[in-house]
Amino acid sequence: MDLPKKVEVLVIGGGPAGSSAAEHCALGGAETLMIERRPKIGVPVRCGEYMPHNDEIRSIFPDAVDVPSLFDLPSYLRSISCEVMQILSPKMRVYDLPFQGWTTYRDRFDQHLASKAEKAGATILTGTRCINVKGNLVSTDLGTIEAKVIIGADGPLSIVARSLKLERPADMCPGMSTIARGKFEPIPKMFFGSIAPGGYAWIIPKNDGANVGLGYSKLFTEKNLHDFWIPFKEMLGHETGHLYGKMIPMSGPIARTVIGDSLVVGDAAGQVMPVNGGGIPIAMICGRIAGRAAADRIMKGVPLEEYEKEWRRQVGRQLEVAVKTKKLAMMAFAGQWRLEMAMRMLGVRRMGKAIRCKSVFP
Numbered sequence: 252m253d254l255p256k257k258v259e260v261l262v263i264g265g266g267p268a269g270s271s272a273a274e275h276c277a278l279g280g281a282e283t284l285m286i287e288r289r290p291k292i293g294v295p296v297r298c299g300e301y302m303p304h305n306d307e308i309r310s311i312f313p314d315a316v317d318v319p320s321l322f323d324l325p326s327y328l329r330s331i332s333c334e335v336m337q338i339l340s341p342k343m344r345v346y347d348l349p350f351q352g353w354t355t356y357r358d359r360f361d362q363h364l365a366s367k368a369e370k371a372g373a374t375i376l377t378g379t380r381c382i383n384v385k386g387n388l389v390s391t392d393l394g395t396i397e398a399k400v401i402i403g404a405d406g407p408l409s410i411v412a413r414s415l416k417l418e419r420p421a422d423m424c425p426g427m428s429t430i431a432r433g434k435f436e437p438i439p440k441m442f443f444g445s446i447a448p449g450g451y452a453w454i455i456p457k458n459d460g461a462n463v464g465l466g467y468s469k470l471f472t473e474k475n476l477h478d479f480w481i482p483f484k485e486m487l488g489h490e491t492g493h494l495y496g497k498m499i500p501m502s503g504p505i506a507r508t509v510i511g512d513s514l515v516v517g518d519a520a521g522q523v524m525p526v527n528g529g530g531i532p533i534a535m536i537c538g539r540i541a542g543r544a545a546a547d548r549i550m551k552g553v554p555l556e557e558y559e560k561e562w563r564r565q566v567g568r569q570l571e572v573a574v575k576t577k578k579l580a581m582m583a584f585a586g587q588w589r590l591e592m593a594m595r596m597l598g599v600r601r602m603g604k605a606i607r608c609k610s611v612f613p
């Protein structure tokens with residue numbers, strides 16, 4: 252298919268935010284086109300592939316609406332379920348946190364969401380990169396297209412956000428992941444300390460091995476990803492595949508996500524839990540809100556600002572709490588001993604609150 256000259260709603264980026272937006276925009280009756288720069292949706296995987304169970308999503312975001320229907324995902328996307336998550340301190344002290352989650356196959360996951368968007372009536376053009384946005388005109392490597400509404404779901408280094416002169420998240424953390432082959436205990440493990448300053452390294456078990464990777468904050472070190480990867484890989488002692496990396500916005504949502512008839516959503520809007528780097532559930536929740544708002548703009552003339560109000564109503568408060576917790580954590584991250592002591596002081600109960608975006612104190 253060639254790039255059309257005009258469309259009602261153009262979604263840029265085919266990750267969880269973009270596909271959820273495209274699906275709900277098409278369901279709302281608007282003519283919807285989603286473009287994705289990669290030739291194949293979801294490939295390669297750059298993710299820990301860990302998802303919270305629906306009950307956990309409801310506990311983290313109690314104001315999010317219709318969680319069960321949004322996260323009604325087919326069983327073939329599930330690898331294994333886990334009831335506990337292990338947090339390991341710099342001195343390898345183990346904290347077992349009750350947390351219900353499951354591991355997925357992120358490529359199939361993203362492809363499933365894109366197929367839902369197509370079934371709803373959206374058109375998808377892969378291998379099509381957005382180069383720039385000026386007003387309602389979007390330049391791509393296949394030509395220029397005019398859109399009444401533009402949804403920027405193009406990830407952490409969003410071209411759409413940059414073109415619209417929107418703020419960029421202050422703490423962009425490099426992260427990378429790969430698959431390790433072999434047998435692993437069916438418990439996700441997160442390692443804190445100098446192994447990944449300001450972030451953590453992980454082993455997230457799957458049926459056929461484990462997703463392994465790490466993310467760290469550049470605020471604490473000048474070293475690069477490979478400097479951290481090499482000792483972590485030695486510690487793992489397993490054969491690993493090709494490494495894929497990406498930035499993770501870890502400082503909370505940007506101040507403004509709508510400008511004129513354009514909006515940004517998902518990583519492009521900094522909608523990631525800053526306490527743990529998890530962004531798939533919020534990308535889907537906010538993507539659905541964005542798609543509905545875009546359809547309402549086209550079909551009923553409702554201002555796009557409704558999107559900003561609605562995502563802040565559904566997930567904003569929890570993200571604000573998580574930003575405050577993250578600021579406290581950054582003080583602890585400044586030294587190994589300090590981090591060890593902070594983890595002891597927090598204990599399992601408060602760590603559980605922190606990862607669920609709840610106030611740690613009192």
Ligand SMILES: Cc1cc2nc3c(=O)[nH]c(=O)nc-3n(C[C@H](O)[C@H](O)[C@H](O)COP(=O)(O)OP(=O)(O)OC[C@H]3O[C@@H](n4cnc5c(N)ncnc54)[C@H](O)[C@@H]3O)c2cc1C
Nearest residue numbers: 264266267268288298299300301381406426517518530531
């Ligand atoms: C190493 C790592 C591990 C992670 N682990 C987890 C995890 O276990 N659980 C979790 O919940 N979250 C995890 N995250 C975060 C999660 O991956 C993101 O928050 C989530 O993918 C956000 O979805 P999105 O749709 O906003 O962005 P993305 O998934 O990044 O999708 C953006 C899409 O836009 C496309 N795109 C980019 N630029 C353009 C352009 N110019 N034109 C057209 N298309 C474009 C990209 O190719 C991509 O497909 C991890 C992130 C990283 C980096």
